[in-house]
Each structure stands twice: as structure tokens, then as C-alpha cells.
Amino acid sequence: xxxxxxxxxxxxxxxxxxxxxxxxxxxxxxxxxxxxxxxxxxxxxxxxxxxxxxxxxxxxxxxxxxxxxxxxxxxxxxxxxxxxxxxxxxxxxxxxxxxxxxxxxxxxxxxxxxxxxxxxxxxxxxxxxxxxxxxxxxxxxxxxxxxxxxxxxxxxxxxxxxxxxxxxxxxxxxxxxxxxxxxxxxxxxxxxxxxxxxxxxxxxxxxxxxxxxxxxxxxxx
Amino acid sequence: xxxxxxxxxxxxxxxxxxxxxxxxxxxxxxxxxxxxxxxxxxxxxxxxxxxxxxxxxxxxxxxxxxxxxxxxxxxxxxxxxxxxxxxxxxxxxxxxxxxxxxxxxxxxxxxxxxxxxxxxxxxxxxxxxxxxxxxxxxxxxxxxxxxxxxxxxxxxxxxxxxxxxxxxxxxxxxxxxxxxxxxxxxxxxxxxxxxxxxxxxxxxxxxxxxxxxxxxxxxxxxxxxxxxxxxxxxxxxxxxxxxxxxxxxxxxxxxxxxxxxxxxxxxxxxxxxxxxxxxxxxxxxxxxxxxxxxxxxxxxxxxxxxxxxxxxxxxxxxxxxxxxxxxxxxxxxxxxxxxxxxxxxxxxxxxxxxxxxxxxxxxxxxxxxxxxxxxxxxxxxxxxxxxxxxxxxxxxxxxxxxxxxxxxxxxxxxxxxxxxxxxxxxxxxxxxxxxxxxxxxxxxxxxxxxxxxxxxxxxxxxxxxxxxxxxxxxxxxxxxxx
Numbered sequence: 001x002x003x004x005x006x007x008x009x010x011x012x013x014x015x016x017x018x019x020x021x022x023x024x025x026x027x028x029x030x031x032x033x034x035x036x037x038x039x040x041x042x043x044x045x046x047x048x049x050x051x052x053x054x055x056x057x058x059x060x061x062x063x064x065x066x067x068x069x070x071x072x073x074x075x076x077x078x079x080x081x082x083x084x085x086x087x088x089x090x091x092x093x094x095x096x097x098x099x100x101x102x103x104x105x106x107x108x109x110x111x112x113x114x115x116x117x118x119x120x121x122x123x124x125x126x127x128x129x130x131x132x133x134x135x136x137x138x139x140x141x142x143x144x145x146x147x148x149x150x151x152x153x154x155x156x157x158x159x160x161x162x163x164x165x166x167x168x169x170x171x172x173x174x175x176x177x178x179x180x181x182x183x184x185x186x187x188x189x190x191x192x193x194x195x196x197x198x199x200x201x202x203x204x205x206x207x208x209x210x211x212x213x214x215x216x217x218x219x220x221x
Numbered sequence: 222x223x224x225x226x227x228x229x230x231x232x233x234x235x236x237x238x239x240x241x242x243x244x245x246x247x248x249x250x251x252x253x254x255x256x257x258x259x260x261x262x263x264x265x266x267x268x269x270x271x272x273x274x275x276x277x278x279x280x281x282x283x284x285x286x287x288x289x290x291x292x293x294x295x296x297x298x299x300x301x302x303x304x305x306x307x308x309x310x311x312x313x314x315x316x317x318x319x320x321x322x323x324x325x326x327x328x329x330x331x332x333x334x335x336x337x338x339x340x341x342x343x344x345x346x347x348x349x350x351x352x353x354x355x356x357x358x359x360x361x362x363x364x365x366x367x368x369x370x371x372x373x374x375x376x377x378x379x380x381x382x383x384x385x386x387x388x389x390x391x392x393x394x395x396x397x398x399x400x401x402x403x404x405x406x407x408x409x410x411x412x413x414x415x416x417x418x419x420x421x422x423x424x425x426x427x428x429x430x431x432x433x434x435x436x437x438x439x440x441x442x443x444x445x446x447x448x449x450x451x452x453x454x455x456x457x458x459x460x461x462x463x464x465x466x467x468x469x470x471x472x473x474x475x476x477x478x479x480x481x482x483x484x485x486x487x488x489x490x491x492x493x494x495x496x497x498x499x500x501x502x503x504x505x506x507x508x509x510x511x512x513x514x515x516x517x518x519x520x521x522x523x524x525x526x527x528x529x530x531x532x533x534x535x536x537x538x539x540x541x542x543x544x545x546x547x548x549x550x551x552x553x554x555x556x557x558x559x560x561x562x563x564x565x566x567x568x569x570x571x572x573x574x575x576x577x578x579x580x581x582x583x584x585x586x587x588x589x590x591x592x593x594x595x596x597x598x599x600x601x602x603x604x605x606x607x608x609x610x611x612x613x614x615x616x617x618x619x620x621x622x623x624x625x626x627x628x629x630x631x632x633x634x635x636x637x638x639x640x641x642x643x644x645x646x647x648x649x650x651x652x653x654x655x656x657x658x659x660x661x662x663x664x665x666x667x668x669x670x671x672x673x674x675x676x677x678x679x680x681x682x683x684x685x686x687x688x689x690x691x692x693x694x695x696x697x698x699x700x701x702x703x
Contacts, residue, residue: 115432118428118432119397119400119429119432122404122426122428122429123400135393138393142389145386151378154382158382158386158389161389162389165389165392165393165396168393168396169396169399172396172397172400173396173399173400173403173408174408176348176395176396176399176413177348177409177410177412177413178410179346179348179410180346180349180351180352180413183348183349183352184351184352184392186352187352187355187356187359190356190359191355191359191385194359194362194363197363198363198374198378198381201366201369201374202374202378205370205374206371206374211378214371214374214375214378217372217376217456217460
């Protein structure tokens, strides 16, 4: 595979990652949201493997497999089980309506391109054109966390943000050193366990997973 | 070798305490583990004091005057907190606020938290620093929600989500830093080591580093609790068990600030400007003012002292941003005395709220008559924390104030305003709580004397006479941060 093709495939997959990010912003059904998250991880994993092949970075294969097992299989599976067990039937509820969030999302993409312009200019890697997309994915994940009412959707936003960070590391520097990648994966795994426990706590205490009910801690006046 | 003990003991203790569980001996095992950690910390400090900075474990760890003093402080405060928590948690167990599994979990996570903080301090790798910082957050999230009350769960959720968002920004900053470093140092783990980065900081690309610093500032700033990223802090610090409030306020905030200051020295070396310092000064001064005025409106005693932590972290951040030998010295000293005084205050606050069965300040009365140690401990601690002489906080705030008048005179009135308002807000409340007659609902109980007395004695000692070795340490740390 020559560099030209590799760069094109890389951009193509980046487009899909961004597309799934927007898909998650627009999605109203919780199961589809989890599936979209899995798809995003899948595209990331393929992209990492291709970069590993083209650039000859063997440790990226490990990251790729890690992404595949953790973010495409394990986490969506855990989320799926939680949604079934906690009988979350209601659809995704948002604080801001969906068309507005999409518009904010587009603004964030433009902002990301503006912000990363100096970095892209300095880079010599074939993946340099996707740094902006990676930052945009982080920002959209953040947007999702802010605008959603349910704990489950907030967590998916959190994980999507983590996807974006992983993507950023791959496209800006061909991945962080292996020890860091492994540590980050471990942290994500622990976080997954914690929010799993949390869902049950919130569910039993508030009788729903609606974070809007969490309004007891306010400044006294 | 000694480094291995320092990190190995808490990790081992965390694993052992899972098996000890809720047995009678668990608190003692917890204390023994922390004491061993503190002994190892002292040993390490002794070694560094004699031989200067060193690396260990094939460059994986790096110890100099700056992080070794924080490591000793961390292990010391965690030891005294373990002593305090023995009696405190036993009583919570008797009152039925924590169950069998809760106790097991509490002790184990306490040790894991200490391990994560020490790893943050001692690692040479900025990537590992980030991982350890996240681990420190994750290990305390479920401790904040230990009581399972609706407010505790809400606080823990906020803590989890907001710090997760914040720390993600810091990871992006780290990626950018690695991006710049890789061009100079080549690929691989070598490019993420402090020891290498600090040597080539003037060759790093300034535009990328400025951008990276913005992300690092927002990321680690969230963990420091700087305004406007502070929303999680008063909730998390007030809803968890009091020993956890003490270590969160006294230690974790320091660790996050440590990470930020280390990153700042790299950015300064690269950009040759004061831009990073300016950003820190603004965040600092805004935190001081906002926290000081929020102090006035508090009703919950732990919440009030959490806001006071935001204020003090603002002061230290401001001073590090100001730079220069005097301000940096003041900031280092401030981190030390704030940590000692604030954890001591939380110990007395814990006893006071257990005695009165409430955290509401309006219902806490007559502490001096009810329990002299708790009463006097609280009022003296409050006097120390607002910066009255002869306590150590006065010394550090005085140094910072003098440096401000010289280098940034326009900031002086704002700094003074913040300090003044905080002074009035805290003393006004505390004075009512300690004086007066014992209310009928107050239950007498034995307090853990040792931690409070030792902490307050140290704060007083530092205010009256700075030990020579401490002075030496700080001077060396100032050299490093120049």
C-alpha cells in the first residue's frame, strides 16, 4: 500500500468516525446509540491497524486489538446488559433540542480545524489531516455529556470523548508509548466498572437514571 | 530500593485490606501500612537531601527536591488521617452509616488512593502521571458515595463526570506535548520523561506548547479546583466520609497543582514568555475572590472549608504564576502549611459533626465546653487557615503578598480583598460554633487527639521557626522551578 492510498483510507475512516459522532448526537434510541458507539470504536480500530501497517509501528497493532476488544465488544456489551437489567425503556432525553446540538457540533468541528491548524502544519505524518477530526470528536463527546439528561447517555459521551483522545494520539504522533496506552486502557476499564456500580446506586436511590433529579446539592441562599 | 518500598507498601496494603475486610484489626493494619509508607518517604527524603536529585528503575522514577517534599507530606498526612479514621470510622460503623462491605472497601481504597498519589509524584513519565491522576480520581469516587445517601451519590456522580471531562482535556494536552517532544527527542517512551524534556525545553515548538498548556491548564486546573472549573469540589469534599475530605482537600489538590507547575516550567522554557504564568495568575486570583465570597453564604461546615480549600489553592496557583524566587518559595510553603492545617481542621470538623449529628453550622454549638480538644482545635485551626500570625500560613501568605506588591502591584488589592473576606467569613462562623453552652442534643465522645495536636504543632513551628532542612529543600525546589 503506497502512502497516497494509505492517507486516503485514513481520511476516509476519519470521516466515518466523525459521522458516527454526529450520529450519536442525533440518535434518539438508546440501543442504537450503543451500536453507534461500537461502530465508532470499530472504525478507530481499523484505522489504527492501517496506520500501524503503513508506518511500521508494531505497538499500534496492540492498541488496535485493545480498542477492538474493549470498545467494540466489552463496553457495548456491558452497557447493553445494564440497559436491559435496569429496564431503561425511555428514549434519550436532551436538554437542548437535537437540531441545535447538531449546529453546535458543526461549529465545534470548524473550531477544531482552526485550533489545530498550527499542529497540522508542523506535522510530517500521513495522518496529519485527521488531527482536527480527532479534536472535533473529543469536543462532540463533551457536548453530548453536557446536553444529555440520562446517566447512561452521559457515560456514552464520556467514552466517545475517550475515543477521540485515542484517535488524536494515533493521528498526531502514531500513538503514545505502549506503557501509556495500556495504562489509559486500564483506567477506562476501571471507569467502566465504576459507572456500572454507579448505575445501580443511582437507580436504587433515585428510582430512575435521570440526572435531572440530582438537584439537592445547591448553594444555600 | 527505598522507592520500591514507598510505592509497594500502599499497593500491598490495599490488596491485604481487601482480605482483612471488616475485622477488628483493619484500622490498625491501615495505620501500620501508612506508617511504613511514611518511614519509607522519610528515608527517601534523607537520601535525596544528601545526594541530590536521582532517577531510579531505569529512568521510570525521578526524585528531586520538589516532588520529594510533597511525597513526604502525602505519606505523613495519610498516616495521621489513618490514625484519625480509626475511631471515626468505627463510630460511623456503629451508627450504621457504613456496612460490612463499605468498611472493607473504604480501607482498601484509602491505600490505593495513597499509592496513586505517590505514583503521580514520583513518576518521571508525564503519560504515567496522567494515568495515576485518573486512578486517584477513580479510587475516591466510590468513597465519596460511601454513605449511599442521595446527596452523596449526586456528589460522587458530579465528581466522576466533571473530573473525567477535565482530565480528558489534560490527556489531549499531553498528546500535544508528546507531539512537540517527539520532534526533538525521537519516538518512544524517552520523549515523555521529565528529565529529558526539561533539558530540551527551549527547543520545543512554542506554538504547540502554548496550545498544549491551555488544555493542561483546563484539565489539571479542574482537579486543582480552580474557578470556574470548581463545581465538583465542595460537593465531593462535603458528602464523603470526613477522613476522605481531609485527604482530598489536603493532598489531592496539591498533587494536581504539582502536575500543572511541572508542565508550566516546560512551557516557560519553550516560549520564553510569561504567558503561562499570566494564565495561572488570572485563574488564581479569580478563584480567590469567588471562593472568598462563596464562603460567606455557606451553611454546611464541611462545604465552607471546601471553599476555603479553593481559595488557598487559588493563592498557591497565583503565586506559582507570579514566579520569581520569593513567590515560588511562598507557594511551596503554602502548599505545605495549607495541607497540614486543612486536614487538621477536617479532623476536628469530623468530630464536631459526629457529636452534634449534623453538618449544619447553625446547630453546632458549645464545642469548647463539650470537648475542649475539638473546640480549641477548631478555633486554632481556623485562625491558622485564615492567615493569623504566628501560624505558618501567615508566613507563606506574607511572602506571596510582598512578592505581589513588587511584581504585580495592581493585583494586590484583589488579593487582599479575598484574604480579608475569607478571614471574616470563617472566623465569624467558627466563633459561634465553639462558644456558648452545650446544646441538649450534643453527645460527648472521645476524640482522636494525636493527629490534631501534631498537625497544629507543626503549623505553629513552621510559623515561628523554619527548620534548616526545610529551608534548604525549598531553595532547591525554587532553583528547579526557575
